[in-house]
Amino acid sequence: MRLVSLFLGLNAALLLTGCKVSHPGVVEAKVALAVKHELTVGNKDERNPVQFNAKVLTSGKEAFGHYCIACHGLDGQNTGVPFATHMSPPVPSLASADIQRYTDGQLKWIIDNGIAPSGMPASHGILSDKEIWSMVYYIRHLPTAGSLGEPEMYTH
C-alpha cells in the first residue's frame, strides 16, 4: 500500500513537472527541427501555383493580418507579441533561417495542418488555398523587423 502511494506520488510529481512550460534544450530543439524538416512536414515538392506580383504580395500580407499577427506580429518576426518567447517551443521568427529553409510547399503544409505539439494551429478551411499561397509569398518577403509596429490588440 505504501509502495503504491509512493508510485502514485512520483507519477503525479512527474506529471506536474511535465506540464510546466520551459524552453527546450539545445539537443531537443535541434532534433525537433530536423524531424520537422525531413520527416513530419510534408508537401516538400509542391510549388507555389499562384503567379507572383505586387497585388498577390499585398493579398498575402492582408491574409496574414487576419489572425497570424496574434502570434507572429505584423512583420512575422514577433514584434510586440508579449508571449512569443514564453511559449514552448518559443514562437519562431518567420524570417529566421530555420523557417526560410522550408520549401514553399512545406510552408503551405504547415499553415494548412499546423504543427503539434507547438501552438501553431491548422488553418485549412479557415483561409482559402489562394490566400495561403499568397501568405507564403509574404513570408518570403517579410518587412524589416519592427517596421510595421505592433499588433493593435497589444497596444491598448
Added chain:
Amino acid sequence: MRSNHFAATLGIAILAGAITISSYSAQDPPRKITVEAKRYQFTPSEIDLKKNVPVVIEFTSKDVDHGLVFDDLALTAKIGKGKTIDVPFTPTEAGTFVGQCSSFCGEGHGSMKLTIHVTE
C-alpha cells in the same frame, strides 16, 4: 417638288426616331439576382448566367463584412456588415467560375464560395 422631298425626308426622320425610341424602351432592364452572404456561405451558392447578357447581382450581408473575388472574372464586391449592394455584371466568357469570400469572416471563411455558370 422640293417641298415633297422635304416632307418625305422629314417623315423618314420621324419614323426612324420613333423606331429608335420604341426599341430603346422595349429593352428589358438587367435581370436582378439576389445573393445573401452569411457565415459561411453564399445563398444561392451557384447561379446561372448567359454570356454577354447583363445582370445586376444584389448582395446582402446578413451578419459581418463579406467580400467576393474571382480569379477569372471581372467581378468583385465588398459587402459591409448588414448592407445591401447592387453589382452590375456582364459575363463575357462562357464557363464555370468559382469565387471566394475576400473579407475574412471567421473560421469557415476559406470555404465560403460562390459558383457562377456562364453559358453561350
